[in-house]
Amino acid sequence: MKALSIKNLHKSYPNVKAVDGVSFDVEEGDFFGFLGPNGAGKTTTLNCVIGLAKFSKGEIEVFGKDNKKDFRDARSLIGIAPQEYNFDPYLNIEDVLVYQAGYYGIPKGKIMPRVKLLLKQFKLDGKKEVDFRKLSGGMKRRLTLARALVHKPKLLILDEPTAGVDVELRLEIHKYLAEINKQGVTILLTSHYIDEIEKLCNKTCIVNDGKIIANDLTKNLVDDLDTGHTEILTDKKSKIKKIDCVEFKGNKIIVWNKGKDKLDDVFEHLSKQKIKVLDVKSVKDSLQDIFLRLTKK
Numbered sequence: 001m002k003a004l005s006i007k008n009l010h011k012s013y014p015n016v017k018a019v020d021g022v023s024f025d026v027e028e029g030d031f032f033g034f035l036g037p038n039g040a041g042k043t044t045t046l047n048c049v050i051g052l053a054k055f056s057k058g059e060i061e062v063f064g065k066d067n068k069k070d071f072r073d074a075r076s077l078i079g080i081a082p083q084e085y086n087f088d089p090y091l092n093i094e095d096v097l098v099y100q101a102g103y104y105g106i107p108k109g110k111i112m113p114r115v116k117l118l119l120k121q122f123k124l125d126g127k128k129e130v131d132f133r134k135l136s137g138g139m140k141r142r143l144t145l146a147r148a149l150v151h152k153p154k155l156l157i158l159d160e161p162t163a164g165v166d167v168e169l170r171l172e173i174h175k176y177l178a179e180i181n182k183q184g185v186t187i188l189l190t191s192h193y194i195d196e197i198e199k200l201c202n203k204t205c206i207v208n209d210g211k212i213i214a215n216d217l218t219k220n221l222v223d224d225l226d227t228g229h230t231e232i233l234t235d236k237k238s239k240i241k242k243i244d245c246v247e248f249k250g251n252k253i254i255v256w257n258k259g260k261d262k263l264d265d266v267f268e269h270l271s272k273q274k275i276k277v278l279d280v281k282s283v284k285d286s287l288q289d290i291f292l293r294l295t296k297k
């Protein structure tokens with residue numbers, strides 16, 4: 001089943017086409033990475049999904065529910081942790097969660113056990129009576145996540161959930177997200193930490209200038225667009241005639257993965273010239289290299 005299906009989405013602001021024909025599907029159970037440079041149209045796309053932005057053309061379905069015709073049903077399946085904090089400054093953090101559940105029609109009496117559990121899971125139980133202005137940045141991030149999860153959404157949308165948090169908390173959040181994804185929550189994640197997407201997301205979609213420029217299994221993206229190479233370190237400069245896909249840089253020889261079959265030739269030449277090999281290492285492209293190449297930024 002498709003958790004989210006976006007077809008030919010268009011959204012323009014007076015001087016900019018923020019989303020220009022975006023289509024992609026997120027399958028139930030996916031941990032889906034949505035990547036793009038600043039201003040690429042990620043948040044606008046997400047705002048169209050949750051009904052914060054009106055779109056001029058296209059279709060969006062959430063678990064088969066049209067997000068315009070069946071707005072309430074579609075919206076109730078989504079939990080959103082937005083990039084910007086949008087808490088009511090006069091509520092204490094327990095009430096932030098209780099009120100959020102209220103927006104989904106769940107009364108306080110019913111939601112309290114879940115609120116308590118979430119405050120505990122996100123290590124906020126000691127602060128439940130504090131209002132959000134008195135929380136640290138990391139605590140605010142945790143509260144944003146807890147709030148997104150309060151009504152047990154089937155699709156969790158996270159717009160840069162680890163922006164500005166320290167390494168330890170980032171790892172904790174990764175662990176928690178991987179765990180709830182395993183338990184069946186579909187996750188759509190936008191992040192500027194590409195290593196985060198590479199680590200967590202089984203699929204990755206890259207958007208640039210409002211258009212999708214890549215959408216595949218994260219593993220395939222890394223493999224297919226690979227410009228990885230093998231680096232051979234020798235004890236002296238080698239004198240070998242030009243070979244395709246092979247570069248000689250002093251004591252270093254680079255054999256690009258596209259010319260991997262040339263590796264035997266290179267070793268044979270080195271052996272004939274009595275040049276010793278000191279080290280051989282394989283260097284793989286990261287999703288970051290690929291992202292930078294695709295978006296040319």
Ligand code: ATP
Nearest residue numbers: 013014016018036037038039040041042043044045
């Ligand atoms: P970032 O990574 O910086 O958050 P993004 O990929 O989420 O970027 P968007 O916030 O969707 O990008 O912005 C896409 C384009 O739409 C940008 O040019 C932005 O200036 C413009 N834009 C976004 N919201 C509005 C708005 N409310 N009014 C006018 N223009 C907007």
